Amino acid sequence: xxxxxxxxxxxxxxxxxxxxxxxxxxxxxxxxxxxxxxxxxxxxxxxxxxxxxxxxxxxxxxxxxxxxxxxxxxxxxxxxxxxxxxxxxxxxxxxxxxxxxxxxxxxxxxxxxx
Amino acid sequence: xxxxxxxxxxxxxxxxxxxxxxxxxxxxxxxxxxxxxxxxxxxxxxxxxxxxxxxxxxxxxxxxxxxxxxxxxxxxxxxxxxxxxxxxxxxxxxxxxxxxxxxxxxxxxxxxx
Numbered sequence: 001x002x003x004x005x006x007x008x009x010x011x012x013x014x015x016x017x018x019x020x021x022x023x024x025x026x027x028x029x030x031x032x033x034x035x036x037x038x039x040x041x042x043x044x045x046x047x048x049x050x051x052x053x054x055x056x057x058x059x060x061x062x063x064x065x066x067x068x069x070x071x072x073x074x075x076x077x078x079x080x081x082x083x084x085x086x087x088x089x090x091x092x093x094x095x096x097x098x099x100x101x102x103x104x105x106x107x108x109x110x111x112x113x114x
Numbered sequence: 115x116x117x118x119x120x121x122x123x124x125x126x127x128x129x130x131x132x133x134x135x136x137x138x139x140x141x142x143x144x145x146x147x148x149x150x151x152x153x154x155x156x157x158x159x160x161x162x163x164x165x166x167x168x169x170x171x172x173x174x175x176x177x178x179x180x181x182x183x184x185x186x187x188x189x190x191x192x193x194x195x196x197x198x199x200x201x202x203x204x205x206x207x208x209x210x211x212x213x214x215x216x217x218x219x220x221x222x223x224x225x226x227x
Contacts, residue, residue, distance in 0.1 A: 048213035105159035
């Protein structure tokens with residue numbers, strides 16, 4: 001069964017460093033998303049991406065964040081200068097279509113900023 | 115804006131019994147989708163079940179069923195014949211006329227042997 005994959009599973013970085021989180025969405029899906037979950041809290045939407053551009057973003061997704069689809073399979077989230085409060089689980093998700101189509105999540109990348 | 119409320123932070127259920135997890139939502143959009151996800155202690159988010167706002171029948175998926183009461187804006191998840199492997203956090207989520215899923219705070223379910 002097709003699934004969303006994410007690498008790495010765990011990333012530890014120093015404050016101020018840049019990190020890139022990688023995702024491979026399900027191959028026939030057209031919509032891609034990033035969410036984050038700070039430990040013990042609810043899952044929060046960051047950004048959605050369709051047709052090689054951002055379709056929606058939350059107030060969390062400020063200038064420190066960027067997304068890219070560098071080739072036909074990968075979808076990346078870059079955090080330019082990490083802060084302590086960026087420590088969270090980051091989930092990539094994809095869906096075939098928009099609105100009511102189910103979003104399938106990857107296993108997540110746990111980011112720890114020291 | 116959409117809002118999802120899960121009022122039960124934690125629940126205990128005996129193995130083989132059924133458990134109902136509450137979820138209420140608020141949206142002004144007439145077309146929306148409701149989803150339930152399971153998050154085991156390992157951290158991944160597993161899709162369980164979907165209910166569309168125009169669906170006439172309640173969704174079912176194996177041991178999972180969704181008790182959808184549109185007038186009350188509720189979408190409760192029922193897990194029947196609970197198993198030890200059902201112990202996890204369960205999130206209700208909604209998607210309306212935009213791209214993002216809005217999640218509730220989650221309910222932790224602990225299944226006792």
